Amino acid sequence: MLLRASGQAIDEDVEIEATVGRGDGGVALGASLLRFAEAATRGSEGLAAARRALLAEAGPAAFVEAAATVGIFNGLVRVADATGIPLDESTRQASIPYRDDLGLTRYASARNTDLSVPNATTEATPSPEPSR
Amino acid sequence: MTAFDHSTAPAPVRLEIGASHRAFWQRLAGPGASWTGAQRVEIALEARRARLARANPPWLRGLLTSESDLLPPVALAAIRTIVLDQHRIDRAWARGVIEELGDVAYVELLAVSAQTVAVDAFSEALGVGTEPLPAPRGGAPDAGRPEGLSDIGAFVPVASAFPGPNVGRAMSLAPDDNGTFLGLVGSMYAVSDFGELVWKDRPLSRPQVELVAARVSAINECFY
Numbered sequence: 001m002l003l004r005a006s007g008q009a010i011d012e013d014v015e016i017e018a019t020v021g022r023g024d025g026g027v028a029l030g031a032s033l034l035r036f037a038e039a040a041t042r043g044s045e046g047l048a049a050a051r052r053a054l055l056a057e058a059g060p061a062a063f064v065e066a067a068a069t070v071g072i073f074n075g076l077v078r079v080a081d082a083t084g085i086p087l088d089e090s091t092r093q094a095s096i097p098y099r100d101d102l103g104l105t106r107y108a109s110a111r112n113t114d115l116s117v118p119n120a121t122t123e124a125t126p127s128p129e130p131s132r
Numbered sequence: 133m134t135a136f137d138h139s140t141a142p143a144p145v146r147l148e149i150g151a152s153h154r155a156f157w158q159r160l161a162g163p164g165a166s167w168t169g170a171q172r173v174e175i176a177l178e179a180r181r182a183r184l185a186r187a188n189p190p191w192l193r194g195l196l197t198s199e200s201d202l203l204p205p206v207a208l209a210a211i212r213t214i215v216l217d218q219h220r221i222d223r224a225w226a227r228g229v230i231e232e233l234g235d236v237a238y239v240e241l242l243a244v245s246a247q248t249v250a251v252d253a254f255s256e257a258l259g260v261g262t263e264p265l266p267a268p269r270g271g272a273p274d275a276g277r278p279e280g281l282s283d284i285g286a287f288v289p290v291a292s293a294f295p296g297p298n299v300g301r302a303m304s305l306a307p308d309d310n311g312t313f314l315g316l317v318g319s320m321y322a323v324s325d326f327g328e329l330v331w332k333d334r335p336l337s338r339p340q341v342e343l344v345a346a347r348v349s350a351i352n353e354c355f356y
Contacts, residue, residue: 070257
């Protein structure tokens with residue numbers, strides 16, 4: 001959501017399929033950033049090479065920003081999923097056009113947000129009529 | 133040597149990142165609402181231990197066990213699930229853990245685990261060793277429970293009003309730990325400029341940062 005919106009804000013045609021491993025996102029240094037993020041998150045043997053490549057291509061300051069983003073988002077996803085925090089309404093709306101295409105609704109954690117009801121996280125559910 | 137001085141990193145690290153990590157370490161070592169300082173450091177140790185197994189196949193990760201004189205088995209199992217299989221967590225699992233630990237203790241345990249993962253993931257990505265865990269401080273848990281919480285559909289009650297994204301109030305039951313967590317978020321990602329789609333004077337553009345963030349979330353199968 002923020003990926004697409006921030007790309008549009010600077011007239012970049014961001015390819016969001018890269019988030020699920022297809023392509024380089026169409027942003028500068030996309031391939032190196034993605035290799036680094038994947039290797040660091042999975043703990044794969046390719047991390048050292050991905051680190052060297054990103055450092056050489058992006059420079060030290062950008063490399064540190066990428067490492068910081070990897071770090072904090074590995075924490076953020078655990079907070080979100082372990083609390084079952086509902087998707088923010090603006091994000092829920094913005095994700096409608098592509099979440100099925102990207103396979104996001106197949107994630108088990110999608111169950112934590114009711115995607116079928118508008119504003120489901122804030123609307124009260126009416127109590128059923130008492131049985132007689 | 134100062135904790136998190138990052139002097140061996142292959143690139144200079146902004147000072148506010150080290151400061152936020154030290155703030156978490158300081159908070160980690162002392163008692164919380166439900167756990168002693170020693171128990172909190174033990175939670176961090178278990179989270180660190182579990183994270184090392186993340187590259188293993190699922191069947192092998194499932195064999196991971198541990199024992200502790202400081203933490204009950206349900207807490208140890210919860211930490212491993214949060215660190216290794218957070219995408220499998222659902223309401224029934226959370227309810228079961230909360231019934232045994234209590235909701236405040238569960239959120240405090242989550243806060244320590246998630247922040248440990250964030251700090252360790254950064255160190256590893258950077259190419260420096262993980263920081264030695266802090267020595268626990270004494271003192272008893274204060275059994276505090278914040279007021280002004282409500283049910284917005286999460287597994288736990290959260291602050292009724294919050295100006296930012298919901299994840300920022302997900303750990304409202306542990307306000308001091310949520311404070312250090314938001315400090316990490318601010319130094320490692322964004323806080324004051326979160327709502328700005330164009331980031332000027334930063335080493336990476338907003339789309340570059342969001343590309344990394346979204347890929348990390350997808351690998352973790354996090355819908356949020």
